[in-house]
Amino acid sequence: MTAKRFCQRAFLKPEKIDEYRRLHAAVWPEVLKTIKDCNLQNYSISILGDMVVAYFEYTGDDYEADMRKMAADPVTVEWWKHTKPCFVRHDEKVYYEDMEEIFYV
Amino acid sequence: MTAKRFCQRAFLKPEKIDEYRRLHAAVWPEVLKTIKDCNLQNYSISILGDMVVAYFEYTGDDYEADMRKMAADPVTVEWWKHTKPCFVRHDEKVYYEDMEEIFYV
Numbered sequence: 001m002t003a004k005r006f007c008q009r010a011f012l013k014p015e016k017i018d019e020y021r022r023l024h025a026a027v028w029p030e031v032l033k034t035i036k037d038c039n040l041q042n043y044s045i046s047i048l049g050d051m052v053v054a055y056f057e058y059t060g061d062d063y064e065a066d067m068r069k070m071a072a073d074p075v076t077v078e079w080w081k082h083t084k085p086c087f088v089r090h091d092e093k094v095y096y097e098d099m100e101e102i103f104y105v
Numbered sequence: 106m107t108a109k110r111f112c113q114r115a116f117l118k119p120e121k122i123d124e125y126r127r128l129h130a131a132v133w134p135e136v137l138k139t140i141k142d143c144n145l146q147n148y149s150i151s152i153l154g155d156m157v158v159a160y161f162e163y164t165g166d167d168y169e170a171d172m173r174k175m176a177a178d179p180v181t182v183e184w185w186k187h188t189k190p191c192f193v194r195h196d197e198k199v200y201y202e203d204m205e206e207i208f209y210v
Contacts, residue, residue: 007151007158024208032210042147046112046204053112053204055160099151099158103129105137 003041003057005104008096010052016086017050023082030075038066050088054096108146108162110209113201115157121191122155128187135180143171155193159201 012020024045035043039060046053060066070076087095117125129150140148144165151158165171175181192200 005149005160007149007160009153009156009158021207027208027210035210043208043210044110044112044206045208046206048114048202048204051114051204053114053158055110055112097153099153099156101149101151102126103132103148103150105132105140105148 003059004063005101006054006056006058007099007101008054009099010054010096011088012047012050012052012086013088014050017047020052020083020086021047023086028075028079030073031079034070034073034076038070040066052087108164109168110206111159111161111163112204112206113159114204115159115201116193117152117155117157117191118193119155122152125157125188125191126152128191133180133184135178136184139175139178139181143175145171157192157201 039058040056041059043054043056046055058066084095089095144163145161146164148159148161151160163171189200194200
């Protein structure tokens with residue numbers, strides 16, 4: 001497999017954890033379709049307390065271009081209007097931080 | 106794929122981050138073999154500051170038994186003598202905490 005793995009961390013506002021969980025129990029089908037169209041696979045989101053970790057694999061060959069494509073999808077933009085306010089730093093540009101992979105087997 | 110995904114979080118002692126990174130740049134071959142023999146795949150470890158996230162997929166049908174098998178492997182036990190002291194809570198039983206998956210596609 002030639003996928004590039006991503007592991008990202010973010011923090012939720014304590015009062016928004018339930019809402020974030022509820023949103024992700026029923027993600028809009030168009031959002032799921034866009035994820036696939038943008039070459040992301042094996043995408044999971046996990047939480048522990050107020051911490052969120054997203055893990056996914058990118059199978060395309062231009063990650064930045066696919067991320068721009070995702071950010072140009074009107075349904076995804078609408079979805080983010082619901083999810084981004086759940087994060088502590090939602091009004092900054094970066095709310096997920098990339099982690100550094102130090103081991104893989 | 107019928108694999109069960111695991112996402113786990115732990116914290117390193119600040120003065121041990123470099124050592125933990127160095128250890129994982131050259132994991133002993135026997136440790137890698139045991140990981141595979143215990144039905145773990147697509148195993149990555151990522152760090153951000155003092156936080157560590159392990160992601161892996163379990164493809165067997167008795168996770169507890171395979172974890173006991175891993176803990177009975179002498180080389181893995183020796184390896185853990187190097188890695189466990191890097192963690193903040195290394196002298197407690199649990200140094201990695203399971204996160205809860207709330208989304209998967």
